[in-house]
Amino acid sequence: MHYSKRDPDVLHIRRVVGLPGEHVVVSAGAVQIDGQNLPQGKMGSNFLDEKWMRYRDLKLGPDEYFLMGDNRENSFDSRTEGPYARDSIVGVATTRWYSAKGMTLGSLAKSTP
Template sequence: MRRQHDATAEGAAAAQQASGRRSALWDIAETLLLALILFIAIRGVVLNYRVDGSSMEPTLHNGEMLIVNRRAYMHVRLAPLVGWIPGVDVDEDAVWYPFGPPKRGDIVVFQPPGNSAEPYVKRIIALPGEHVAIRNGAVYINGQRLIEPYLSEPTLWRGMTLDHEYVVEPGHVFVMGDNRNNSSDSRVFGAVPLASIVGKAWVTYWPPDEVQVLSTPAYAFQ
């Protein structure tokens, strides 16, 4: 009887150990699944971006790492939402930006025109419908001189001192680098479609001594 009791106890202990192992494996699987879901959700909102080159100096430096908000310019077309309501007349192209539309001074990561596999990072200088001119080393928006406190040198157009003008198409923005005369930007390839913007640069996180929140400057005109 004693041997039978011992065998029964050993069997129960083995079953309990097996159950414990299954429970531990299930806990690990749940943790990994939750981590995967969180990773996918976070990557849907933010991504990291490495600055390549000096076109945004002195604001951003080569090799710095950025966190980019992919949902900063999330928008909804209004026509399908409210166009069916009697008496409501909405333009087919009207959109609503819950977190605000792109603004002058925002630093954005975007897919440039052409065959470049790598996104660019530049600053929005002019908005849809605005008239951009470069005269005497300064940027003019709709005839008013834009004061840009982050610049350290006059602005040229494609490396030339000639005066040039540009009207930004609807649904586009005009971008330039802060290192104004060492930047391939809208002066070269034209305005950037809003659909090509990957996201708004939010913060630099590497190297540690360069950590900063990338705020949008308050501009003045003359």
């Protein structure tokens, strides 16, 4: 979990895709870390209109992380907002809650990443 750069009072759940010092390249068909493709699984396409995907090829600094949302086609994440500093990551999602009716069944507790 991290605080949004667009709205600092809002927490988002994103996957950590790139770690400090890694070279991240994002295209519509793949995410590469240091030249190796990451498995996509059920994440869908990485496509965002190129006007939004400003950060698609970068080397992360010593305190930078590349985060991506699971809803890849509609997520404001490191592709649009750039890398996140370690201190902006404030928790780890440890549980998934599902509901057949689309209702929220509970909240995620903050924990130390």
